[in-house]
Amino acid sequence: MGITDKIVDIIIPFLFAFALAYALHPTLQWMQKKRIPKALGVTIIVVGLLAIITGLIYVVSTVLVGQMASLFSNILDFINKLSEMDFGSEFNLSGLETNLNDIFKNIMGSVGNYVSNGTIHLVNTSLALFTKVCIGAAAFVYILIDMDKIRKEVRNFFSKRKQKTFDFVASLDKQMKKYLSGLVTVMIISVFEYGFVYSIIGHPDALLLGLLAGFANLIPYFGGIMNNCVAAITAFVISPSLFIKTLIVFTVLSMVDSYVINANVYGKTNSIHPLIVIFSVFAGSAVFGIMGIVISFPLAILMVTTYKFYKDDIFQNIRGGTKKIIEK
Secondary structure, eight states: OHHHHHHHHHHHHHHHHHHHHHHHHHHHHHHHHTTOOHHHHHHHHHHHHHHHHHHHHHHIIIIIHHHHHHHHHHHHHHHHHHHHSOOOTTOOOHHHHHHHHHHHHHHHHHHHHHHHHOHHHHHHHHHHHHHHHHHHHHHHHHHHHTHHHHHHHHHHHHHTSOHHHHHHHHHHHHHHHHHHHHHHHHHHHHHHHHHHHHHHTTOTTHHHHHHHHHHHTTSTTHHHHHHHHHHHHHHHHHOHHHHHHHHHHHHHHHHHIIIIIHHHHHTTTTOOOHHHHHHHHHHHHHHHTHHHHHTHHHHHHHHHHHHHHHHHHHHHHHHHHHHHHHHO
């Protein structure tokens, strides 16, 4: 297992680099169609990513720490108010309040101890993380530059196999490209959309909720629900009017996301039944933990695309096997 962990640790930066390059390759192709040189297009994409990452680091270091403390405080106040209400002995939330308070104190204490007492470990971890980021960034640039060649080699490889296999890989490529490029687009839109609207209604955690809304797109269905619950709970503690405004906002924005933004970005290509998505989320979390939740929707696309493409062959084989059994 130690060797496996090392191999995975080595491969992960390259996997993330490939996934990011694969997702942003359509943007580079669009730039080339607009007669923007490939080198300039790659430079624009890299500079844009660096600007986004720098902005996130600045926001996290200056604003989000305070907003996270406020968020935890508001959630604890909400649990405390529910505990004070007379719901009977069966509905006692004092234990939950104590657990949440302990969790928050442990998180903040761990961060403080890590920074103040673990200087050497902090430096080693930072150097290891910095090395991985640099390797991943360099791999991303080279993969993005050579993505056309990579796709051509893959196309040539499968074109020499069965036509059915080639058509399947082409169909899967189309589905995955649409999902990944759409996911990046929807995440960026969600950050500005929710952050801007929550700031208009005066929600104190608007920036944090905007970022959470963006990353919530990584978790189908459940991510958005959890983000809306956090927004509603913190607003409830502050004032009834803000709570009502928050309910209206995330109800309207959820409909806008479902019927306008997602419909236009994703289209009907990745229309997968909610039960399949829910099953893939739980299965992914059970097998791979948090990473399994993130990759659950791509895996669902893979399974559904494979089933739809080979459905006729599967049923034909089943009918053939059944016929042979009856004849025997």
